[in-house]
Amino acid sequence: MCMRKLMTTAVFAGMAALSLVPSAFADDALYKSLGQKKAIVLVVDEFVGRVAGDSRINSFFKADVADPAKLKKFKANLVDQICEAAGGPCKYKGKSMKDAHKGMGISGADFNALVEDLVGALDKYKVKEADKKALLGVLGPMQKDIVEK
Numbered sequence: 227m228c229m230r231k232l233m234t235t236a237v238f239a240g241m242a243a244l245s246l247v248p249s250a251f252a253d254d255a256l257y258k259s260l261g262q263k264k265a266i267v268l269v270v271d272e273f274v275g276r277v278a279g280d281s282r283i284n285s286f287f288k289a290d291v292a293d294p295a296k297l298k299k300f301k302a303n304l305v306d307q308i309c310e311a312a313g314g315p316c317k318y319k320g321k322s323m324k325d326a327h328k329g330m331g332i333s334g335a336d337f338n339a340l341v342e343d344l345v346g347a348l349d350k351y352k353v354k355e356a357d358k359k360a361l362l363g364v365l366g367p368m369q370k371d372i373v374e375k
């Protein structure tokens with residue numbers, strides 16, 4: 227390789243390494259704007275309540291609704307997942323989205339119904355349009371790991 231090309235390669239490698247630095251300090255703007263963990267807990271409570279009352283999809287959650295300990299764990303996992311996805315300090319320790327939903331036969335319509343319930347919860351707490359979009363933008367791509375039909 228000629229010297230010039232080598233230097234260009236080195237510069238690009240350096241830039242790539244530098245661009246990794248900010249991601250080590252996760253951007254927590256969305257997390258802060260949402261109102262941090264306290265607000266996420268409220269939204270998740272409202273969201274799960276809506277899902278439990280949603281006859282389109284609540285049959286999926288029968289086991290959770292019937293068992294308070296299971297429901298509590300599920301909510302805590304959701305809080306951690308949303309908190310982390312928003313750039314907050316939480317760490318989601320549950321299963322991957324693929325493993326968590328494997329074999330459930332979730333359809334695109336089921337997915338949309340659940341998103342509707344989430345939007346309802348976000349609206350109840352007057353979450354800003356931009357924050358709603360940003361959050362749905364992080365969760366949306368998970369659809370491919372969740373929907374099976």
Ligand code: HEM
Nearest residue numbers: 283286290300303304307320321326332336337340365368
């Ligand atoms: C963006 C959309 C979704 C997200 C972010 C999400 C997130 C999660 C999380 C974090 C868990 C817990 C995993 C664990 O405990 O290790 C979970 C489990 C589950 N999800 Fe989803 N999910 C989504 C969509 C759906 C949909 C559309 C359905 C069905 C209509 C569904 C049904 C379930 C059920 C039945 C469980 C098992 C609950 C339990 O383990 O107690 N999910 N989901």
